Amino acid sequence: MSFVKSLFRTKPMDNYPLRQTSLRRCLSAFDLTLMGIGAIVGAGIFVLTGIAAATKAGPAVIFSYILSGLACGFTAFAYAELSSSIGGCGSAYGYSFAGLGELIAWLIGWDLLLEYSVACAAVAIGWSGYVSNVFTAIGIPIPKALTTNPFEGGIVNLPAMIIILLLTYLLSAGIRESARINKLVVFIKLAVIVLFIVLAAFHFNPSANWHPFLPFGFSGIASGAALVFFAYIGFDAVSTAAEEAVNPQRDLPRGIIASLLICTLLYIIVAALLTAAVPYTELNVSSPITYALLKMGYKFGGAIVALGAIAGLSTVILVMYYGLTRIFLAMSRDGLLPSVLAAVNAKTQTPIRIIVIAGIVMAIVAGLTPIQRVAELTNIGTLAAFTLVSLGVLVLRYTKPNMPRPFKTPLSPIVPILGILLCGYLMASLSPVTWESFLIWTLIGLVVYFGYSRSRSVLSKKSGF
Numbered sequence: 442m443s444f445v446k447s448l449f450r451t452k453p454m455d456n457y458p459l460r461q462t463s464l465r466r467c468l469s470a471f472d473l474t475l476m477g478i479g480a481i482v483g484a485g486i487f488v489l490t491g492i493a494a495a496t497k498a499g500p501a502v503i504f505s506y507i508l509s510g511l512a513c514g515f516t517a518f519a520y521a522e523l524s525s526s527i528g529g530c531g532s533a534y535g536y537s538f539a540g541l542g543e544l545i546a547w548l549i550g551w552d553l554l555l556e557y558s559v560a561c562a563a564v565a566i567g568w569s570g571y572v573s574n575v576f577t578a579i580g581i582p583i584p585k586a587l588t589t590n591p592f593e594g595g596i597v598n599l600p601a602m603i604i605i606l607l608l609t610y611l612l613s614a615g616i617r618e619s620a621r622i623n624k625l626v627v628f629i630k631l632a633v634i635v636l637f638i639v640l641a642a643f644h645f646n647p648s649a650n651w652h653p654f655l656p657f658g659f660s661g662i663a664s665g666a667a668l669v670f671f672a673y674i675g676f677d678a679v680s681t682a683a684e685e686a687v688n689p690q691r692d693l694p695r696g697i698i699a700s701l702l703i704c705t706l707l708y709i710i711v712a713a714l715l716t717a718a719v720p721y722t723e724l725n726v727s728s729p730i731t732y733a734l735l736k737m738g739y740k741f742g743g744a745i746v747a748l749g750a751i752a753g754l755s756t757v758i759l760v761m762y763y764g765l766t767r768i769f770l771a772m773s774r775d776g777l778l779p780s781v782l783a784a785v786n787a788k789t790q791t792p793i794r795i796i797v798i799a800g801i802v803m804a805i806v807a808g809l810t811p812i813q814r815v816a817e818l819t820n821i822g823t824l825a826a827f828t829l830v831s832l833g834v835l836v837l838r839y840t841k842p843n844m845p846r847p848f849k850t851p852l853s854p855i856v857p858i859l860g861i862l863l864c865g866y867l868m869a870s871l872s873p874v875t876w877e878s879f880l881i882w883t884l885i886g887l888v889v890y891f892g893y894s895r896s897r898s899v900l901s902k903k904s905g906f
Contacts, residue, residue: 470692470699472624476760477679477700479623482630482707483757484564485672487571487750490712491729498665499656500647500716503709505665510705512666512867513673515860516827517701518850519834520677521694525848526837532677532768533826538775540833540840543900544890549829550772551886552822552879553677557765558799560674561605561758562807568754569600569807571728575747592811602808608759609800612766613786613793626756633749634707636742637730641714644737650717667820667870672708673701674823675760694848762799769795777894821879824868831860 494502523536534553538546573588589595611622655661679696715724719733726732728750734743770792773783786793834850834857850856 473696480675491724495725
């Protein structure tokens with residue numbers, strides 16, 4: 442019985458949100474909102490909208506975004522409550538540790554490490570494709586051997602490696618510098634999206650392009666929602682910034698909810714305009730926004746959007762990379778991963794060892810590996826994490842009813858339960874191959890936990906297990 446109890450021991454939370462930290466507190470609610478937008482607005486608008494419309498949902502992809510947005514919205518309230526109450530490193534890992542115990546936290550942290558690293562590599566490959574298109578358009582094509590991995594006939598995807606290594610340097614320099622760059626690029630890509638909205642509005646023709654509106658039936662909406670869910674995973678990265686937020690109890694809930702609301706609205710508007718201006722059957726391309734503008738006759742607008750997509754995808758990688766390193770740091774501090782990696786550089790106040798190791802691994806994966814199948818793990822890992830965050834709210838309301846909660850999830854327990862049900866529904870819509878890969882990764886995580894992490898964790902040493 443004591444062994445079983447040790448698996449579900451939780452982390453103490455006394456004054457956790459405002460504890461002393463070796464990281465620099467410099468992020469405001471505005472910075473956190475822009476960080477969320479930087480991570481959320483990217484692959485969803487610039488890549489997935491067209492693919493989901495053409496292959497999954499048709500014009501009803503609008504409802505796919507609404508369904509995914511609702512699942513994230515219910516979860517966002519859970520994140521907001523826990524981030525204001527628990528704080529610490531943030532993320533689903535930290536919240537699960539406080540509410541559900543060490544074993545569950547380890548599994549979620551293990552899944553999040555895979556989710557963030559694979560997402561960064563996948564987006565870097567997409568970034569490489571846009572960069573290659575731009576160089577080709579200006580008459581300086583990059584040799585295919587240097588933009589394609591060995592498994593697909595090339596030597597290395599060099600641009601994908603370069604962007605990750607550049608962001609490795611930027612993150613190592615400090616979070617303040619990274620936030621400034623993110624802020625600038627977010628404004629650029631929002632301007633580009635507004636440009637598309639204005640131009641596409643003149644070609645809004647639902648009578649011609651929204652028939653049939655449900656070509657794949659209602660099941661297509663769910664399948665599309667499971668696919669475009671990738672577009673929303675970035676708001677989790679906001680919660681990982683708790684130790685660098687100026688006032689985490691106030692600013693984290695604002696940043697999480699504001700960024701999700703803004704991005705959901707943008708996704709719905711862009712999806713509606715895109716499918717009404719261009720037949721959905723033509724949108725199964727890697728750059729549907731650029732394709733649509735070119736089809737409308739806006740060559741200059743298409744070029745501008747391509748540059749905006751490069752900027753937008755850059756911030757997605759940056760914020761996801763940031764979230765990866767902060768979760769890695771938290772797990773190392775807790776002893777679940779080697780504690781030597783938890784060192785923070787005195788000058789830059791960043792975990793440089795973790796940043797460099799993660800950057801090298803992701804650069805190799807992005808440069809040498811076709812990761813389309815592996816990338817499917819991103820969504821299922823995120824959905825599992827979101828489910829447990831909502832569950833954590835319910836558990837803590839029961840086990841720690843008197844815990845200070847500066848922000849409370851409205852209509853609890855209804856909202857957390859709806860979050861669990863919707864995330865579970867989207868998980869069930871994913872392919873069997875994705876589930877098999879997810880279970881294999883989880884089994885590997887269990888082996889690592891029982892073979893290494895459990896005996897070396899900080900809680901094990903304190904409790905004597």
